[in-house]
Amino acid sequence: MRPENYQAVSHPPSHEYEVFFGPNHPGIEGNYALKVRLHGDEVTAARADGGYLHRGFEKLMEGRLWIQNIALVPRICVPDPVPMEVCYSLAIEALGGLEVPERAQWIRVMQLELSRIAAHLFTFGGNAATTGMYTPMFWGIADRDLILDLFEELSGGRVYHIYNIPGGVRRDLPEGYLKRVSDTLDYIESRLPDYDNLMFTNQVFVRRATGVGIMTQEQALDWGVTGPNLRATGLPFDVRRDDPYLIYDQLEFDVPVEEAGDAWARTLVRRAELKQSLRILRQVVARLPEIDGPIRAPIPNPLAWNLPLGDVYTRVESSKGELAYYVVSNGGDKPWRVHVRGPSAMHAVQVLEHLVTGARIEDVAQIMFSLDACPPEVDR
Amino acid sequence: MTPTDAPGHDVTTTLDFLLQEVDGLRTRWVAPRRLRVDLPAETLPALLELLKGRAGYVHLSAISCVDWPDDGQFELVYHTWSYELNVLVMAHIRIPRDPGVYLSIYDLYRPAAFFERDIHEMFGLWFEGSPDMGKFILTEWEGPPPMRKEFDGEAWVMEQFGWQEYRPEWLTEIEAKGGGISKRPEQLRGDKGEDGTA
Amino acid sequence: MTDLRTIPVVAAGEERPSGGQGNLLARVFDELTAFCRSRSLFMLHYCTGCGAVELPPAMTSRFDMERLGIQPMVTPRQADILLVTGYVSTKTLKRIILTYEQMNSPKYVIGICSCTVNGGMYWQSYATAKKLNDYLPVDMYIAGCMPRPEAVISGLRELIANIRAGRSDYWRDYYRRYDHYLGNQQRLFGENWQTPTDVIAEARHYGLFGPETLGEHTALLEQHQTPLQPFEMRLGLKQDKGSSS
Numbered sequence: 001m002r003p004e005n006y007q008a009v010s011h012p013p014s015h016e017y018e019v020f021f022g023p024n025h026p027g028i029e030g031n032y033a034l035k036v037r038l039h040g041d042e043v044t045a046a047r048a049d050g051g052y053l054h055r056g057f058e059k060l061m062e063g064r065l066w067i068q069n070i071a072l073v074p075r076i077c078v079p080d081p082v083p084m085e086v087c088y089s090l091a092i093e094a095l096g097g098l099e100v101p102e103r104a105q106w107i108r109v110m111q112l113e114l115s116r117i118a119a120h121l122f123t124f125g126g127n128a129a130t131t132g133m134y135t136p137m138f139w140g141i142a143d144r145d146l147i148l149d150l151f152e153e154l155s156g157g158r159v160y161h162i163y164n165i166p167g168g169v170r171r172d173l174p175e176g177y178l179k180r181v182s183d184t185l186d187y188i189e190s191r192l193p194d195y196d197n198l199m200f201t202n203q204v205f206v207r208r209a210t211g212v213g214i215m216t217q218e219q220a221l222d223w224g225v226t227g228p229n230l231r232a233t234g235l236p237f238d239v240r241r242d243d244p245y246l247i248y249d250q251l252e253f254d255v256p257v258e259e260a261g262d263a264w265a266r267t268l269v270r271r272a273e274l275k276q277s278l279r280i281l282r283q284v285v286a287r288l289p290e291i292d293g294p295i296r297a298p299i300p301n302p303l304a305w306n307l308p309l310g311d312v313y314t315r316v317e318s319s320k321g322e323l324a325y326y327v328v329s330n331g332g333d334k335p336w337r338v339h340v341r342g343p344s345a346m347h348a349v350q351v352l353e354h355l356v357t358g359a360r361i362e363d364v365a366q367i368m369f370s371l372d373a374c375p376p377e378v379d380r
Numbered sequence: 381m382t383p384t385d386a387p388g389h390d391v392t393t394t395l396d397f398l399l400q401e402v403d404g405l406r407t408r409w410v411a412p413r414r415l416r417v418d419l420p421a422e423t424l425p426a427l428l429e430l431l432k433g434r435a436g437y438v439h440l441s442a443i444s445c446v447d448w449p450d451d452g453q454f455e456l457v458y459h460t461w462s463y464e465l466n467v468l469v470m471a472h473i474r475i476p477r478d479p480g481v482y483l484s485i486y487d488l489y490r491p492a493a494f495f496e497r498d499i500h501e502m503f504g505l506w507f508e509g510s511p512d513m514g515k516f517i518l519t520e521w522e523g524p525p526p527m528r529k530e531f532d533g534e535a536w537v538m539e540q541f542g543w544q545e546y547r548p549e550w551l552t553e554i555e556a557k558g559g560g561i562s563k564r565p566e567q568l569r570g571d572k573g574e575d576g577t578a
Numbered sequence: 579m580t581d582l583r584t585i586p587v588v589a590a591g592e593e594r595p596s597g598g599q600g601n602l603l604a605r606v607f608d609e610l611t612a613f614c615r616s617r618s619l620f621m622l623h624y625c626t627g628c629g630a631v632e633l634p635p636a637m638t639s640r641f642d643m644e645r646l647g648i649q650p651m652v653t654p655r656q657a658d659i660l661l662v663t664g665y666v667s668t669k670t671l672k673r674i675i676l677t678y679e680q681m682n683s684p685k686y687v688i689g690i691c692s693c694t695v696n697g698g699m700y701w702q703s704y705a706t707a708k709k710l711n712d713y714l715p716v717d718m719y720i721a722g723c724m725p726r727p728e729a730v731i732s733g734l735r736e737l738i739a740n741i742r743a744g745r746s747d748y749w750r751d752y753y754r755r756y757d758h759y760l761g762n763q764q765r766l767f768g769e770n771w772q773t774p775t776d777v778i779a780e781a782r783h784y785g786l787f788g789p790e791t792l793g794e795h796t797a798l799l800e801q802h803q804t805p806l807q808p809f810e811m812r813l814g815l816k817q818d819k820g821s822s823s
Contacts, residue, residue: 023670023673024622024624024625024654024673024677030625030630031624031625031626031627031630031670049516049519050516050517051516051517051518051519051520051667051669052626052667052669052670052673053626053627053667053670054517054518054667054669054705055665055667055700055703055705055706056526056533056703056704056705058502058527059526059527059531059533059703059704060533060700060702060703063533063534063702071699072699075628075699078628078630078631079631094411122634125634125638137634137638138638138639139639141634141635141638141639141640142635142638142639142640144635145635145640148635158632158726159628159631159632159724160628160723160724221438221439221463222438222490223490223491224439224440224441224489224490224491226439235463237463242463242466243413243461243466243468311446311457312410313414313441313442313457313459313468313470315441315468322441324441324442324459326442326444326457326459328446336446337444337446337447339442339444339445341441341442341459345494346491346494349494349516350490350491350493350494376628379517518705519669520668520669520672520767521668521704521705522768523704526704526705531704533702533703533704534702536704537701537702537703537704537708540765540766541697541707541708541709
């Protein structure tokens with residue numbers, strides 16, 4: 001039924017359109033908008049629009065105790081929360097001069113890599129769905145759930161764990177946990193050929209992804225892109241290897257690199273990283289039983305815990321790129337300032353606007369997903 | 381400049397030697413890969429140009445802004461990273477809080493556009509020469525820049541939304557036995573003009 | 579799970595006429611409609627926040643929500659359920675209200691996560707709206723931070739049961755007490771807030787015009803209301819931005 005005041009309007013014939021992508025769209029990209037101007041089906045201009053997920057984290061954290069904030073930080077990136085906890089904990093430990101026991105460091109690395117696998121499986125699903133292939137999405141998310149089960153057993157939470165706290169981790173591994181981790185790794189490894197058949201060697205996907213959203217290495221460096229998106233342009237930079245934290249310098253892993261810089265290369269880099277994460281986890285599972293000792297450094301009463309004056313910049317490699325926290329203490333029981341450098345902030349705004357310009361409308365979603373932006377990191 | 385695997389002796393001396401070319405610097409190694417540099421605001425572009433041109437500091441990791449209302453200053457911290465030296469240089473400058481204007485470094489580092497826009501929204505600083513200072517996150521916000529220390533977010537929330545009292549039955553039962561919340565939220569807030577809409 | 583009835587700020591929905599009255603055929607028809615409605619629900623899940631991350635598991639292979647006849651839908655016009663998954667920032671809330679008003683009746687709103695109930699852990703935040711049912715009539719809350727897929731599914735099953743029994747008709751409340759909702763919206767978005775939907779005319783059309791539909795806030799709306807125009811998109815994009823150099 002047309003409203004009473006409806007009047008048909010006739011527009012002059014034109015090939016120019018303007019289209020909203022988001023903020024509400026049925027994918028796992030999240031609450032983020034992209035406005036594009038089209039000529040025919042070619043994008044001539046684009047503008048990213050964020051802020052839908054803004055909660056004012058940095059302000060909230062200034063009003064809460066150091067230990068309270070550990071419950072806030074994982075919410076900054078929903079699909080990959082563990083790096084947030086670890087990065088914030090590392091910052092507090094550096095400020096407070098805490099030594100993290102070795103066992104806790106190994107457990108943290110296990111958590112980080114499990115989280116990375118989960119995040120990559122999630123991304124594969126979304127990325128495949130943009131080309132109309134829904135099976136990888138169904139499989140990827142179902143396989144990711146097995147990792148969430150491991151998290152749940154350890155911490156009680158499927159998505160947010162609040163398991164890494166300043167000083168170490170909250171509790172020790174349950175009986176037989178490493179066996180279950182090992183079994184899950186076996187399972188995921190056994191699934192990889194299926195994923196290859198379904199997605200990574202599937203011509204439907206390969207042809208849609210090749211040559212789409214090409215970013216050269218100069219552009220990537222110029223825009224400050226990090227993580228898999230940078231490695232897909234041929235620069236082997238990984239915070240885990242080049243600015244090592246925890247016990248990453250004791251582990252063997254490669255930094256996979258692709259040269260092409262297109263959506264296909266970005267997907268391949270993530271595929272190779274998944275394999276490297278499995279490799280790291282195998283080493284951790286093998287070594288962890290030998291490492292005894294406490295899982296937490298003694299911390300003072302966390303409700304009246306004043307950290308000394310100072311500032312620190314800690315960096316962690318999350319599944320999206322270089323995640324960093326700049327934490328300033330003025331000697332009080334609350335942070336004076338916390339600045340979160342979400343990796344997606346770089347590739348979700350400027351880079352996305354640029355890569356989408358000149359692309360065709362059907363490739364826009366593919367470009368968005370292949371960049372693997374996490375909007376809550378942009379908005380905070 | 382040869383790529384190095386770890387920040388060895390030669391890297392630290394290279395950097396220390398290089399930074400002697402800029403006047404008025406105070407440098408301090410705070411961690412093996414973290415070099416803190418304090419400098420006056422007007423020499424920052426010279427320092428960044430030197431780092432980018434001669435030591436491979438092509439990656440601007442972040443620009444952080446810290447509000448120091450007692451000193452009447454904003455602290456700006458430029459975190460830059462070199463893919464060749466693998467050392468993070470943090471350049472700290474202080475600018476007066478009023479009028480809160482500084483130069484954009486967009487011509488040196490493209491990512492600065494995002495960070496400067498963000499700082500402009502959250503702190504109200506103005507960066508001369510930044511390409512786009514339009515609103516991005518707080519498009520629906522008309523109040524003062526929220527990250528400034530004088531903005532009391534909690535008081536604003538109390539005024540805007542009001543408080544809904546939540547007293548479920550199970551809490552009443554626990555309180556009847558002498559347990560429950562030891563300190564009510566209004567006590568914690570010091571009874572800041574708040575009248576609960578039950 | 580909180581039934582809306584237990585929250586005092588929203589009036590309870592209208593009681594259905596009990597059996598034995600009216601045309602028998604109409605009653606059978608009503609029953610049939612309720613049955614069909616409850617069995618094919620298209621849900622628009624607006625990813626407002628964290629809770630959205632538990633919906634893909636709920637929808638895909640492991641928990642498989644489609645067993646219940648619930649499927650995601652891409653457009654508000656064809657959706658029955660509006661799923662608000664998580665905290666609602668002010669900017670998002672505007673879009674949610676626009677989305678809600680575009681949906682066809684009967685429509686149901688589910689608030690997932692504690693943040694939609696009372697602000698959750700962001701109760702201090704200047705950027706998020708606290709209680710969703712101040713701005714929209716909410717049929718059901720699924721509390722938790724975040725609720726597990728099982729909780730989401732169990733909540734949706736309860737909604738199905740409510741629809742089947744004809745208990746879930748809070749969408750009528752939006753028309754009956756439009757002034758109340760509009761007042762809260764104006765308080766947050768400013769007095770010039772206006773949506774492209776003429777809710778008052780719709781209320782008359784559906785026969786849901788009540789004493790509380792109009793009030794001081796709708797009077798304010800009429801003062802500044804610009805006549806509804808055929809919608810034209812203006813994005814404020816620069817013509818031919820080209821390469822962003």
